[in-house]
Amino acid sequence: MNDTENLDSELGNSTSSRRIFLKQSSALAALAMTPPTAVAAVNTGIQEKIATALEQMPLRLTINGKVQQLSIEPRVTLLDLLREQLHLTGTKKGCDHGQCGACTVHVDGARVNSCLTLAMTTEGCTVTTIEGLTVGDPATTLLHPMQEAFIKHDGFQCGYCTPGQIMSAVACIREGHANTPEEVREYMSGNICRCGAYANIVNAIMDVKKKGARV
Amino acid sequence: MTNKTKNPPIDRIDGRMKVTGGAKYFADFELPNTAYCVIVGSEIAKGAIASLDTQKAQGAPGVVGVFTHQNMPPIPGWDAPVGGEADGPAPKPKTEETYRILSSPKILFDGQPVAIVVADTYERATYAASLVKVTYTKQAPRTDLEKHLSEGVAPKGAEGGNYLRGAADGYKTAPVTLEAHYTIPVEVHNPMELHGILAHWTDDKQLMIYAKTQGVNATQNAMAQAFKIDPKTIHVHTEFMGGGFGMGLRTWPQETAVVAIARKIGRPLKLVMNRSQMFTLVGHRPYTVQTINMGADQAGKLIGIAHAATAETASYEDFTEATVNMTKFMYACPNVSTRYRIVRLDRSVPIWMRGPGEATGAFALESAMDEMAHKLNLDPIDFRLRNYSETDPERNRPYSSKNLKEAYQRGADAIGWKERRNQPGSTRDGGWQIGYGMSTGVFSAFRWEASARALLKADGSLTIQSAVTDIGPGTGTALTMIAHTVLGVPLNRIRIEYGDTSLPKAPTQGGSAIVSAVGSAVYDACTAIKTELMQLALKAGGPLAGQQTDELTLADGVLSVSAEPKKKVAVSDLMQANKLTVIDKTKDSKGSPEQEKYSMYSFSVHFVQVRVNPLTGVVRVSKAVSVADSGRIVSPKTAASQMIGGVAGGIGMALTEEAIIDHRFGRFVNNNLADYHVAVHADVPAIETIMIDKPDPIINPMGAKGMGEIALIGFAGAVANAVFNATGQRVRELPITPDKVMQKLT
Numbered sequence: 036m037n038d039t040e041n042l043d044s045e046l047g048n049s050t051s052s053r054r055i056f057l058k059q060s061s062a063l064a065a066l067a068m069t070p071p072t073a074v075a076a077v078n079t080g081i082q083e084k085i086a087t088a089l090e091q092m093p094l095r096l097t098i099n100g101k102v103q104q105l106s107i108e109p110r111v112t113l114l115d116l117l118r119e120q121l122h123l124t125g126t127k128k129g130c131d132h133g134q135c136g137a138c139t140v141h142v143d144g145a146r147v148n149s150c151l152t153l154a155m156t157t158e159g160c161t162v163t164t165i166e167g168l169t170v171g172d173p174a175t176t177l178l179h180p181m182q183e184a185f186i187k188h189d190g191f192q193c194g195y196c197t198p199g200q201i202m203s204a205v206a207c208i209r210e211g212h213a214n215t216p217e218e219v220r221e222y223m224s225g226n227i228c229r230c231g232a233y234a235n236i237v238n239a240i241m242d243v244k245k246k247g248a249r250v
Numbered sequence: 251m252t253n254k255t256k257n258p259p260i261d262r263i264d265g266r267m268k269v270t271g272g273a274k275y276f277a278d279f280e281l282p283n284t285a286y287c288v289i290v291g292s293e294i295a296k297g298a299i300a301s302l303d304t305q306k307a308q309g310a311p312g313v314v315g316v317f318t319h320q321n322m323p324p325i326p327g328w329d330a331p332v333g334g335e336a337d338g339p340a341p342k343p344k345t346e347e348t349y350r351i352l353s354s355p356k357i358l359f360d361g362q363p364v365a366i367v368v369a370d371t372y373e374r375a376t377y378a379a380s381l382v383k384v385t386y387t388k389q390a391p392r393t394d395l396e397k398h399l400s401e402g403v404a405p406k407g408a409e410g411g412n413y414l415r416g417a418a419d420g421y422k423t424a425p426v427t428l429e430a431h432y433t434i435p436v437e438v439h440n441p442m443e444l445h446g447i448l449a450h451w452t453d454d455k456q457l458m459i460y461a462k463t464q465g466v467n468a469t470q471n472a473m474a475q476a477f478k479i480d481p482k483t484i485h486v487h488t489e490f491m492g493g494g495f496g497m498g499l500r501t502w503p504q505e506t507a508v509v510a511i512a513r514k515i516g517r518p519l520k521l522v523m524n525r526s527q528m529f530t531l532v533g534h535r536p537y538t539v540q541t542i543n544m545g546a547d548q549a550g551k552l553i554g555i556a557h558a559a560t561a562e563t564a565s566y567e568d569f570t571e572a573t574v575n576m577t578k579f580m581y582a583c584p585n586v587s588t589r590y591r592i593v594r595l596d597r598s599v600p601i602w603m604r605g606p607g608e609a610t611g612a613f614a615l616e617s618a619m620d621e622m623a624h625k626l627n628l629d630p631i632d633f634r635l636r637n638y639s640e641t642d643p644e645r646n647r648p649y650s651s652k653n654l655k656e657a658y659q660r661g662a663d664a665i666g667w668k669e670r671r672n673q674p675g676s677t678r679d680g681g682w683q684i685g686y687g688m689s690t691g692v693f694s695a696f697r698w699e700a701s702a703r704a705l706l707k708a709d710g711s712l713t714i715q716s717a718v719t720d721i722g723p724g725t726g727t728a729l730t731m732i733a734h735t736v737l738g739v740p741l742n743r744i745r746i747e748y749g750d751t752s753l754p755k756a757p758t759q760g761g762s763a764i765v766s767a768v769g770s771a772v773y774d775a776c777t778a779i780k781t782e783l784m785q786l787a788l789k790a791g792g793p794l795a796g797q798q799t800d801e802l803t804l805a806d807g808v809l810s811v812s813a814e815p816k817k818k819v820a821v822s823d824l825m826q827a828n829k830l831t832v833i834d835k836t837k838d839s840k841g842s843p844e845q846e847k848y849s850m851y852s853f854s855v856h857f858v859q860v861r862v863n864p865l866t867g868v869v870r871v872s873k874a875v876s877v878a879d880s881g882r883i884v885s886p887k888t889a890a891s892q893m894i895g896g897v898a899g900g901i902g903m904a905l906t907e908e909a910i911i912d913h914r915f916g917r918f919v920n921n922n923l924a925d926y927h928v929a930v931h932a933d934v935p936a937i938e939t940i941m942i943d944k945p946d947p948i949i950n951p952m953g954a955k956g957m958g959e960i961a962l963i964g965f966a967g968a969v970a971n972a973v974f975n976a977t978g979q980r981v982r983e984l985p986i987t988p989d990k991v992m993q994k995l996t
Contacts, residue, residue: 110373119372124278125271127492129442130525134923137442165271173272182269186261189891193722194268195442195492201269220931227923229442229493230722231898232891233934 096157098123099167107154114138114149117164125165125198129227136226139199139206140164146206148225165198168205180248181205184239192230200226204240205250213244256943259887260741263727264490264720273490275443276460281450281518285314286372287511288379289504289527291361295391295916296596299355299364303383307367310381312374314515317366317507322352323514325506327476347566349599351503357386358566359598360917361530363504366511368519391596391916395537395562402560402591409570413578413588415643420554420585424545426625432542432614433983436562436909437535439603440928443492444525445502445532449509450518457484457509462491464498465758466717466751472501473509489749494721495899496602497532499760504531529909529921533601536561538573538610542618550628550636554585557615561607563592564599571607576692577615579644579849581637596916602760604899605962608693616689616967617982620974629672630688630971631658642849650848650948651955653879654690657855660940661688661877665857674978682861684872685976691854691964695881695946695955696763697841701754702771704733706779706833708825710807712739714746714775718756718768723958724888728765729772731885732952736776738805754836762852762956765884767839770950774837777951780804782835783821786828793819793827841950848948852880854960856900860972867988869973871901875938878960881946882953889957893939896961902929903962904969906985 091106098121107116114131117123117140126149129137133151140149141163168179181201184190191197203226207213212222219240220233228236243250267273292299304316317323328350349358352366365382369375392398404410421427448460457479463469466486474481491498504521512519523531538561545553557577563569574588605612623633638655641648662668670686671677677684703715714733720726726746734741747753756768784802787794787809794802794809794817803812810818825833859873876893883889906927912919920926945953966984973991974980981990 108371108373110377115372118278122280123271124274124280127275127442128277128444128522130444130923132525132922132924134525135442165269169270173267173270176270178266178269182266185269186265189262189265189887191262191265191268192724192888192891192895193441193443193491193493194264194273195275195490197268198271216936220934223931225930227442227928227930228898229440229495229928230891231895231929231934233898233929233931234894234937235891237931237936 092155094155094158096159097161099162099164109153109155111154112150113140113152113154113157113162116154117149123164123166127195127198129196136203137196137199139202139226141202141206144209146203165202168201179250180243180246181239181250184243185236188235188239188242189232190236190239191228191232196226196228200228200236204236207240208244208250213240216241257731257735257884257886260727260731260885262724262888263730263746275490275492276448276462276488277446277520277522279448279460281448284448284518284520285368285370285515286375287366287368287508287519287521288375289363289521289523290365290367290379290382290384291527291530292357292364293384294357294386294388295360295393297357297386297388299357300385300387302365304365306381307378310374310378312370313378314368314370315511316378316382317352317368317511318364319352319354322507323510325476325510326478328353349503349564349566351507359530359564359596360915361527361598363507366507368511368515393595393597393911393916394913395539395560395593395595398593398595399539399560402593405568405570405592407570409572409590413574413586416554416585418556418587421543421545421556422554424553425547426622427543427545428618428621428625429541429543430618430621430982432540432617434535434538434610434613435984436537436911437603437903437907438529438909438926439495439497439533440528440923440926441493441495441497445497445523445528446521447505447508448518448520449512451513451516454513455479455483459484459486459509461486461488461505462498463488463501464491464494464719464721464760466719466749467755468758469501470751473506476506477509484751486751487749488719491719491721494759495604496606496760498721499602499758502532525923526921529918530598533599534909535603535606535610536563536569536600540573540611540614542614544618544622546622546626548626550626550633552581552583552637555583556587557611558589559611560591560593562595562597562600564597565594567599568592569600571602573607573611576608576611579639579642580615580690580692582639582643583637605959608959609963612689612691612964613966613970613984616964617970620687620967620971621980627672631662631667634658634690645849647847647849650695650850651881651944651946652851652853653942653944654853654855657853657877657879657942661855661857661875664875664938664940665859665873667857670975674975679861681865682863683976685860685862685972685974686857687860687968687970687972687975688855688857689964689967689971691856691960692851693762693956693959693963695850695852695949696761696766697770697845697950698757698763698767699838699840700756700767700771701836701838702768702775703754703834703836704772704775704779706737706739708822708831710739710822711743711745712737714744714772715753716748716756716768716771717751717753718764719749719759721759723892724885725759725764725768727888728885729769732769732772733776736773737780738807740806762958762960765952765954766950766956769884769952769954771837771839773951774839775835778835778837779833782833783809783824786824787819793824845948850946850949850955852878852955852957852960854878854964856965856968858968858972860969860976862973862976862991864977867991869905869986869991871969872935874935875940876961877940877942878957879942880957880960881944881949881955883941883943884952884954886941889941890939892957893961894937896965897937898929898934899962900965900969901933902927903984904966904986905933906987908985
């Protein structure tokens with residue numbers, strides 16, 4: 036058995052925990068406790084390649100009403116999972132740091148920044164994205180009251196922050212934080228609109244709130 | 251004519267796509283086998299790469315390649331100027347230094363790309379990028395404009411010349427004078443959409459690009475130059491763009507690099523930059539210092555103005571803008587001089603940012619006007635009216651239209667200007683001091699050359715085509731409205747296709763010029779269809795033979811005699827009778843030489859009420875009224891949104907926006923959206939917008955002038971003037987942060 040095979044079987048037995056262990060242990064502890072061949076493999080990157088193949092983790096969650104059984108790398112964010120693997124590109128990346136709100140989705144009904152959410156943490160959760168507010172072809176489908184209100188009040192210009200604004204706006208009403216324009220401004224301040232459609236967005240939210248439609 | 255009556259407000263035509271997530275921005279497109287790339291930026295601002303170790307990154311999982319100056323695939327057109335500005339201003343003059351991405355170990359600015367790492371997933375590219383090890387030979391960077399003001403040079407080109415009317419020091423002879431210095435920090439466009447590109451060579455000669463650009467034709471031309479290929483083999487698509495504000499007015503070097511690497515690796519390649527890279531790789535509003543000298547007589551007549559501005563640029567490219575232009579013609583003043591200089595620093599190059607230089611200049615000029623009005627004990631509007639220019643004093647010709655007096659009056663009424671006391675610090679509400687301020691904005695109105703195609707089908711539907719990009723203002727909606735007005739086709743039967751190089755050529759979206767340019771082309775193409783329909787109806791044997799063209803009305807798919815509506819023919823019947831399934835017209839459109847006899851400008855007036863907390867120095871904009879005098883408003887609903895967007899941008903510019911450089915290292919310390927504070931919901935009050943909505947008889951058939959820039963230009967000055975009115979303290983350095991207000995108050 037050569038060194039690579041040896042390493043392979045070691046990793047195979049312990050799935051990915053071995054690699055995490057190697058990464059997280061202090062250098063001294065790692066040197067003291069691991070075979071020299073494994074340490075060398077870490078340094079040359081061979082171990083990376085092998086470990087990556089084993090690093091796919093199972094994830095089961097419901098997205099827009101559909102159960103998804105996935106196998107993903109644990110470092111994948113919910114945002115990148117939606118956009119790059121599940122073709123749900125309505126959710127946008129504006130900063131990747133939870134500073135702009137463009138990536139807002141609902142996880143178990145609560146608004147979250149999907150860029151700050153590791154996808155693995157949503158195991159068993161129900162996720163709703165902008166695509167999930169309606170059913171069917173976006174060009175013809177019946178719209179959610181908040182989507183209708185954004186069109187009526189022109190609550191956007193370029194439209195890039197809009198999916199996040201709408202998901203946040205729906206949650207804002209559900210939370211009971213849309214009683215006055217001032218309150219809406221406060222509770223919507225995590226969603227930046229650089230085109231500056233704020234005044235129209237507030238009008239749209241207050242309109243939906245006043246009409247009392249179920250959101 | 252479309253300009254005779256006001257247009258009704260209509261919903262944004264792409265609203266449904268935007269609220270459902272169906273709108274596809276460049277990064278939303280998916281191509282099979284796409285690779286992802288991540289830029290590794292320089293950690294120093296000046297010097298050179300001493301060593302590069304890419305071995306670990308190369309060996310990381312999924313890595314396709316690591317590209318540096320040592321192995322970058324060739325870009326054959328680097329020797330030619332690669333500005334991508336074929337439709338915009340002339341290429342910049344060459345400077346001693348040149349910047350060609352990944353072509354040399356030399357470092358010219360912080361964040362300059364030193365490697366581009368390509369892998370099969372975004373996560374793998376990001377991780378591999380962290381493994382690239384670079385060491386540098388550092389030099390002390392020169393990044394502080396304030397320390398290098400004496401090194402200002404007059405740039406080549408139109409903006410480098412000094413302007414003089416009357417005597418340069420005419421202001422000195424006036425009984426009342428002021429001298430004031432104004433500073434604008436680095437501001438960053440920060441559209442919500444991150445910059446990047448998705449490029450795919452379908453074979454060695456055919457290139458498909460999904461871009462974040464304000465002009466698909468400009469990107470097409472830039473890439474054709476860079477790769478020395480026929481522009482016809484390059485297809486650029488940008489139907490939706492998540493905001494630009496100027497940063498998409500050129501093709502940036504990293505876009506060219508991605509296209510080169512995509513060709514090398516033979517698969518589609520996607521770049522989505524991160525937010526901090528948006529501060530260094532796609533331009534910014536340059537740090538600018540200005541001095542205004544002004545003199546007036548006791549009757550409130552201006553005697554002289556001298557306006558000098560110095561701005562930063564890169565060591566490798568001279569960026570210039572029209573910072574001092576407004577001063578030349580805004581007010582009737584016999585003695586005016588302006589001077590504009592740039593200082594080449596170890597910084598990445600600026601680019602026009604909304605309003606561009608005019609917004610920088612208006613802050614200084616309109617603050618100074620307020621300061622002078624105070625010295626003269628005049629109401630600021632009254633002072634402006636005493637110096638109102640009825641004709642353009644710079645070029646001695648009439649304005650094509652100017653309704654600024656009406657704009658002052660209507661804005662003043664709407665904000666409640668009569669509540670304002672001329673004596674600063676007079677009004678309190680609870681613990682807050684209340685102040686009112688106003689300011690004027692102005693920007694050139696253009697009529698660039700553009701083309702558009704209109705196709706009327708026998709089923710009554712109309713398709714409009716133009717390559718123009720809609721970066722957010724509602725271009726598609728405005729063009730739809732113009733087509734509707736000319737041909738009477740119901741709005742829901744009009745389809746518009748835009749943002750793609752397969753469509754008729756259009757200019758880059760910028761300079762508040764697109765409704766004028768592309769709108770005129772749509773107007774002309776639709777008018778050509780209308781003319782043909784009338785000829786068919788009026789010809790011998792036609793259903794309306796014997797009538798004259800000016801007696802006919804075209805509406806809702808029916809051509810009828812205006813005075814006798816029963817004499818009519820359905821357009822569909824007319825086309826079928828003539829065996830036509832479609833009438834297809836493409837028109838190139840441009841302004842007439844007649845326009846040279848006029849000065850064409852859009853005007854705005856901004857009014858604000860601020861509340862200043864004397865204990866904390868916090869300034870809140872509590873009311874805002876913006877008035878636009880920009881000719882006939884084509885699409886009132888989207889136009890109002892453009893104006894309120896200018897207010898939000900103006901609040902950020904006035905109160906919070908400032909990209910701060912640590913000059914020891916020449917790098918930004920707040921290059922993210924938490925620390926660089928753009929206005930958020932809580933910063934922006936309800937806003938009233940007022941449209942004068944009177945057609946300009948000269949500019950174009952719609953009578954419409956642009957409004958993207960005037961929505962912002964002047965706004966920051968109105969806030970500064972209101973803060974003065976509230977507190978008696980004048981802040982001349984933007985942004986007006988609490989520390990500056992407190993420093994003045996204590």
